[in-house]
Amino acid sequence: MWYSKLSNKALWKAFDEISRIPRESKHEEAIRAYLLDWAAKHGLEAKTDRIGNIVIKAPATAGLEKLPPVAIQAHVDMVCVKTAKSKHDFRNDPIAIICDGDTIKAKDTTLGGDDGIGVAIALSILGDRTAEHGPLEGIFTVDEETGMTGAINIDPAIVDAKYLINLDSENEGEIAVGCAGGIEVSASCRAKAEKAEGIPLKVSVSGLLGGHSGSEIHLERGNAIKILARYLNRLPSFQIASFTGGTLHNVIPFSAEAVITVPDRDVALSIAGNLRKELENEFRESDPGLKFEVKDTEMPQAALKRKKSQKIADALFCLPHGVRSRIPSMLDTVETSVNLATARLEEGRFTVLFSLRSMIDSKKMALVEEIQTLLEGYGFSSKVSGGSPAWEKSDGSRFAQEFIKLYRKITGRKPEIRVLHGILECGILAARIPGLSAISLGPDVKDVHSVNETLSIASSERLADCVRKMLPLLK
Ligand SMILES: [Zn+2]
Secondary structure (H helix, E strand, C coil): CCCCCCCCHHHHHHHHHHHCCCCECCCCHHHHHHHHHHHHHCCCEEEECCCCCEEEEECCCCCCCCCCCEEEEEECCECCCECCCCCCCCCCCCCCEEEECCEEEECCECCCHHHHHHHHHHHHHHCCCCCCCCCEEEEEECCCCCCCHHHHCCCHHHCCCCEEEECCCCCCCEEEEEECEEEEEEEEEECCEEECCCEEEEEEEECCCCCECCCCHHHCCCCHHHHHHHHHHHCCCCEEEEEEECCCCCECCCCEEEEEEECCHHHHHHHHHHHHHHHHHHCCCCCCCCEEEEEECCCCCEEECHHHHHHHHHHHHHCCCEEEEEECCEEEEEEEEEEEEEEEEECCEEEEEEEEEECCHHHHHHHHHHHHHHHHHCCCEEEEEEEECCECCCCCCHHHHHHHHHHHHHHCCCCEEEEECCCCHHHHHHHHCCCCEEEECCCCEECCCCCCCEEEHHHHHHHHHHHHHHHHHCC
């Protein structure tokens, strides 16, 4: 057994068992069945809701019944990524764990330390009859990675906890006490093609670093759609024949491409040359790999009218992207941001998608209104979808203060208090479940969502120990 020499056997046995069970987001049947079976074997009550979340309840240790009910929370699903040569089947195969010094990783796949370690810590404590605690529950949510639909749709009736310890953060020593809320705005306008005229050119923006629109929006990286629009906006006249930029709502667009026609090739190339120089200077720190190219291409069959093309380019040029505001008392933390995530011309319509985040719900909605007003002015109709409330900074709450005090006492370390621009399930749970206070922490996990994901053994064991010691003291 890879964990036979590690100190916290119960923790790593739980992690090992979880790693053998397929748990891709939205395909969580097997891991859910495992948890229900685990609860039954340990004689613990388990409750489920319609979306598939599971809550396992361990009664209080004798004498500690009066303590407030506490939950340890983690998500059961994992991001399934493998190397190009890997034959791993995420629906059937167990994760092959490699233990190397202080770290564990997986052979050719993501490890699922995010958030398998959270599930394992919760199980190792729930299943330990010598652990002291008040009424304790493990909240195991489904589908965190592809939409947080478990947390969003949790049935509050299955949760008794007043305090929630979320174990889905990635740096030991940091405690998150707040996170952004999010929402999406999608918009489209009719974009009928007619005969293309002039000289065809392919404009492409590539080599940008992109990144996550929550955790990396503050890095001031280029948005390929905005750069492409900046070029089009400078052209005196053009027709758009094709346009595609961006990938997912939460990914900063790292590439975009358009085929256009122009009346004067030399003018278009000269404008491109000037812009390239500006871009190379502007993005030399954030995106040294940036490539902006305008090349000859084949004549497209059809393209949008000049006026429509101009209007779309104007819209993309003027619509906002990036950090909007920072928290006044924590200027290194983003408060409100928007990712102009995708833009494409397809099937006679031009569509755009924005993903917004803010620590203050009303600021998020004000930015939605601003974007919708702009879109309307450029002939787009828009709609708002998704949406999770902000988890407002709670470090003043009694629970957070108590937790931080105990954390210092138990670990001898002063934690860093963080507010995340990413969205955490515990923020959604705190908003959905009346009277629930939450904090989020986790062991050192690196390169999550990639085949290089690693988890620190010592850090995981320290965290498990800290949570276990904290439980009987939380009042
Ligand atoms: Zn996670």
